[in-house]
Amino acid sequence: MDVLKEFFGIGGYSRTPEGAWSWQHILFTSVMISIMIFLSILLGLKFRKNERIKQKTIVIAAIAINAFEIFKITMLSIRNGDFFDTIIHTLPLFLCSIMLIVLPLAAFTKGRLKEASLDFVLIFGFIAGVFGTVGAAQNYNAYPVLSLDNVVSAITHCISAFSSLFIGITGMATLKVKNMSITVTILLVVVALAQIANLIIPYNYMFLERHDGTPYSIFYNMVNGNLILYKILVIGGFALLIGLFYLYRFLRERVRERNKKVSYA
Numbered sequence: 001m002d003v004l005k006e007f008f009g010i011g012g013y014s015r016t017p018e019g020a021w022s023w024q025h026i027l028f029t030s031v032m033i034s035i036m037i038f039l040s041i042l043l044g045l046k047f048r049k050n051e052r053i054k055q056k057t058i059v060i061a062a063i064a065i066n067a068f069e070i071f072k073i074t075m076l077s078i079r080n081g082d083f084f085d086t087i088i089h090t091l092p093l094f095l096c097s098i099m100l101i102v103l104p105l106a107a108f109t110k111g112r113l114k115e116a117s118l119d120f121v122l123i124f125g126f127i128a129g130v131f132g133t134v135g136a137a138q139n140y141n142a143y144p145v146l147s148l149d150n151v152v153s154a155i156t157h158c159i160s161a162f163s164s165l166f167i168g169i170t171g172m173a174t175l176k177v178k179n180m181s182i183t184v185t186i187l188l189v190v191v192a193l194a195q196i197a198n199l200i201i202p203y204n205y206m207f208l209e210r211h212d213g214t215p216y217s218i219f220y221n222m223v224n225g226n227l228i229l230y231k232i233l234v235i236g237g238f239a240l241l242i243g244l245f246y247l248y249r250f251l252r253e254r255v256r257e258r259n260k261k262v263s264y265a
Contacts, residue, residue: 006147007146007147008075008079009143009148009149010079013144015144016144017140017141017143017145018144020140021140022145024145025137025145028150029134029154030134032133032155032158033130033133033134033158033161035158036129036161039162040165040166043057044165044168044169047170048171054170054172055107058103058106058118058163058172059107061103061107061159061162061163061166062103062104062106062108063107065103065156065159065160066103068155068159069090069092069100069152072090072148072152072153073086073087073090076090088201088203091197093190093193093194093197093205093206094128094132094194094206094207095206095238096129096157098120098124098128098186099121099156099163100156101190102117102186103121103163106120106121112178112182115173115176115179117186119173119174119180120187121163121173122168122172122175122245123164123183123241124164124238124241125160125163125164125165126160126165127241129159130157131214131215132153132160133153133154136157136214137213137214138212138213141213175245175246175248175249177250180243180246183246184242187238187242190206191208191235191238194206194208207234208231208234216234219234
């Protein structure tokens with residue numbers, strides 16, 4: 001029971017956090033990332049032509065990521081003794097936690113919304129997942145490595161990254177230019193909600209108010225802490241990444257069409 005209480009942080013952690021970039025932090029996150037990459041490549045290559053299994057895998061990922069998050073929120077509520085406060089500080093309004101919404105959209109919707117959601121997970125899932133696992137240095141300064149806060153966070157972030165790689169390897173994402181507006185809309189809606197939440201609560205969703213020791217510090221330092229320019233860079237960087245993915249797919253299709261015409265000639 002003492003071990004469980006210590007893992008869940010009930011009554012507060014007695015252990016001193018190992019700290020950001022300690023060997024424990026690096027070892028734990030490296031193992032998690034390695035398992036995620038191995039599984040995504042193994043399953044992606046094995047089932048790339050099996051539409052039923054591909055769909056089932058995304059369904060399982062969508063259910064699992066939300067199940068772990070609900071479990072974490074429940075335990076944090078018990079630990080903090082305040083369900084409402086826990087909820088308003090764990091809304092899915094970070095880039096990585098958007099997957100709590102977008103993965104179910106990719107799994108359970110149809111048509112262009114499904115296609116755009118698959119595109120969104122492909123574009124942001126791996127980046128957000130890895131950065132949220134390895135780059136969330138502030139978490140390892142605040143909590144022991146083997147704790148509810150860090151272990152569950154690593155699991156959900158790795159599910160996000162796994163889904164991105166799996167979708168990419170199996171070719172589930174279409175990256176049709178006509179769906180880019182939906183993908184961008186998903187991003188902008190979450191950004192708008194995050195900014196509203198930051199003003200009302202207040203909080204730091206999407207890291208729009210400060211970088212908190214995350215890789216967003218690169219943007220923050222580029223503008224010497226100017227908050228308006230910092231937000232423009234963060235949001236603009238996301239939009240640019242979306243554009244680059246769709247542009248790559250568009251150019252690749254053009255090259256294929258041209259090669260076909262040459263071969264026919």
